[in-house]
Amino acid sequence: MNEKRFTVRPQIEVNLTQQDVDDIMVAALEGGINYWCREAEVVGEYLGEYASDQISRGGSLILHDSESSDKWELTLEKFLNGVKLYFEDGCHVQVEDNRIDAGDIDAGDADCIIQFALFGEVVFG
Numbered sequence: 001m002n003e004k005r006f007t008v009r010p011q012i013e014v015n016l017t018q019q020d021v022d023d024i025m026v027a028a029l030e031g032g033i034n035y036w037c038r039e040a041e042v043v044g045e046y047l048g049e050y051a052s053d054q055i056s057r058g059g060s061l062i063l064h065d066s067e068s069s070d071k072w073e074l075t076l077e078k079f080l081n082g083v084k085l086y087f088e089d090g091c092h093v094q095v096e097d098n099r100i101d102a103g104d105i106d107a108g109d110a111d112c113i114i115q116f117a118l119f120g121e122v123v124f125g
Helices: 018-030 076-086 105-118
Strands: 035-040 059-067 071-074
Touching: 018 076, 018 105, 071 076, 071 105, 076 105
Parallel strands: none
Antiparallel strands: 035 059, 059 071
């Protein structure tokens, strides 16, 4: 007998702090995206101490492909959309009181967020 299945897609609100964005960017730049991105270039002046601080402060990064001359610009707007798509895709990060623990986001999760931000889907890996 085939059991009926029902799909429910709840919408959730997730509030990120500037530190959450910085932490996710650190995870991405220090291991998450390194297999497809050879360089993260700061556009203009550094807005914080590190390249990982750019996005949360409204700056942008140019991410260079590791095997071609392709490059993509990452902005805060794209990053936030990447987080949205990551959650819609069924991420496994716990949300409590509309907050996440950025420490739960590992390099693989950060990689997915950046790819969703740039490409709308996971292209690499």
